Amino acid sequence: MQAKTIEFNSDLQELAQAAKLLSHPARVAIIKLLAEKKTCISGDIANELPLSRATVCQHLQELKNADIIRGEISGLNVNYCLNVEKWKSIKSKFDILFDITIQNISCNC
């Protein structure tokens, strides 16, 4: 991450980091696709998105680096799939944020 970000506590950093991964519609679309399809599809992910192969590949790598998805080579193809454990752990970070922020309607404006 960048510059001053480091000075925030690590919960905040981790959540922001996770949010950043979801901050591009292509990456959300990829996650949805991988969750929907019964089989882990490969690079025809690219055909489903309005972006070039190179660009989609870049987004795939980003998700892969974050360990949200995994790819395994099968001949000429690469089959990607969601890493459900990681994805759940991201869900729980968001859940915690929403839980602690929604409830005490502290403000009267």
Place this chain on the structure above:
Amino acid sequence: MQAKTIEFNSDLQELAQAAKLLSHPARVAIIKLLAEKKTCISGDIANELPLSRATVCQHLQELKNADIIRGEISGLNVNYCLNVEKWKSIKSKFDILFDITIQNISCNC
């Protein structure tokens, strides 16, 4: 938003947009602060964050433009508060994403 983003369906865009707002720890911190404090605090938000006043103000404006927070002038101060309705609607977007993606553990890798 930018360039090719427009070509994705609007659910994806909206979620990505919301995620982008949460993709900087300062903005998450601001939301948490406003939810925690009983009174809507003003610019001493800046004192709680490791950033300059100008930078914090910029993040506040970003959240305000997205209507997640609201500010009202009170003399020399500005009191900010969470727009709970908007915040809940963002929560529900994330909830829907997680709901439809977690459950069918379709992939066997």
Place this chain on the structure above:
DNA sequence: ACTTTAATTCGTATGTTTGCGACATACAAA
């Protein structure tokens, strides 16, 4: 009227993300 104080905008520097064409790799089939 003038000074102080709080908040915001402006201008600018620096860093990051997005997007793609072109090149590289790697397997498969001819």
Place this chain on the structure above:
DNA sequence: TTTGTATGTCGCAAACATACGAATTAAAGT
């Protein structure tokens, strides 16, 4: 071994984001 196909990496350009000091606005107190 050459050819074709699927993927992934590189290098660049344009667009965006982050950060802040300085200038600006606006209400309050003197």
